[in-house]
Amino acid sequence: EGPQITAALEAARIAGRADVMVMDLSYGEQRQLEIALSLVTAPRLLLLDEPAAGLSPSERSMVAEIIRSLDKDITVVLIEHDMDLALGLVDRVTCMFEGRVLVEEAPDDIRRNKQVQEVYLGRPRHA
Incomplete structure (x- = not known):
């Protein structure tokens, strides 16, 4: 586990679940892991297609918080049908x-x- 992986898991708020098999993560945690996986490569552009789809209100809030806290050097292109969520992030x-x-x-x-x-x-x- 390298420093980039640790940083990505922390950014996605899932570092405490690093030892859990993906199939044992909740659906929301799996979505967080998807974001972490994309962050490992230190992207300048991050494309997110409905990152909160199918999530509970608390999980949606978590994903919004993760996106909001991303490094400002990362350009995020967000496709989202939840207008309240989208308009609050961009x-x-x-x-x-x-x-x-x-x-x-x-x-x-x-x-x-x-x-x-x-x-x-x-x-x-x-x-």
Whole structure:
């Protein structure tokens, strides 16, 4: 176990489970391990595809905390359908619709963007 492995396990908040077989880790811990595995190579770019999918609220919070605490030199590209989680983690948001960029803005601007609301929440129906 080298220093990079130890650091990656610590960053993913799973160092205390280093001696446990992967099949004996909970699903949430396995997701944390996936992040740790990606950190071992000291990436400059980290691509995360729905890292909190299928997790309980407490596990989702843990994953969010891990992502938030990553070294700021790592660019994180996050694909996430949980908008509250995603908007709380990022500096810039690219919303896509039908394979094209719909809008690219800061998280607070995305929350207020009428076009994004229409596409993701649907148009209000008139009585």
